[in-house]
Amino acid sequence: MYRAKVYVTYKDSILDPQAEAIKTALHQLEFPELTQLTCGKYFELELATTEAKAATTVEQMCQKLLANVNMESYRYEIVAAE
Amino acid sequence: MYRAKVYVTYKDSILDPQAEAIKTALHQLEFPELTQLTCGKYFELELATTEAKAATTVEQMCQKLLANVNMESYRYEIVAAE
Numbered sequence: 001m002y003r004a005k006v007y008v009t010y011k012d013s014i015l016d017p018q019a020e021a022i023k024t025a026l027h028q029l030e031f032p033e034l035t036q037l038t039c040g041k042y043f044e045l046e047l048a049t050t051e052a053k054a055a056t057t058v059e060q061m062c063q064k065l066l067a068n069v070n071m072e073s074y075r076y077e078i079v080a081a082e
Numbered sequence: 083m084y085r086a087k088v089y090v091t092y093k094d095s096i097l098d099p100q101a102e103a104i105k106t107a108l109h110q111l112e113f114p115e116l117t118q119l120t121c122g123k124y125f126e127l128e129l130a131t132t133e134a135k136a137a138t139t140v141e142q143m144c145q146k147l148l149a150n151v152n153m154e155s156y157r158y159e160i161v162a163a164e
Binding site for chain 2: 001007008009022025026029031033034035036037038039040041042043044045046047048049053057060061064065066
């Protein structure tokens with residue numbers, strides 16, 4: 001059993017009004033120390049597979065469904081789990 | 083300058099139809115090895131503050147805005163950045 005953590009965020013070239021709104025809200029809540037904020041999606045998957053196959057499986061999942069590869073970039077970590 | 087990575091996920095007791103839908107979709111895309119999936123939000127923040135203050139600032143941000151503490155749990159990591 002392997003556990004994958006997948007992080008999907010907008011590419012730098014893509015405008016993200018949601019992140020801008022959150023940043024503005026945090027500034028209004030008296031957090032002036034915030035200089036930059038990006039937001040994205042986070043997935044935690046459990047896979048009943050071998051270590052060798054886990055990475056290719058997660059890669060395919062990201063390409064096909066979890067990320068919109070035109071606008072988003074993704075990265076993932078795979079760790080062994082019981 | 084410190085960088086904080088914040089992960090916000092639903093508590094285990096909260097039903098998450100979005101995660102169920104993604105899981106079903108991945109099964110239909112021929113990934114039967116997927117046994118469990120949770121999804122959540124991911125924020126990356128840059129803070130112009132001291133190390134001592136960074137953790138309390140991020141904690142307050144989560145409590146006040148980033149997470150809905152009734153339904154969601156959060157965790158964060160803080161690392162030094164240039």
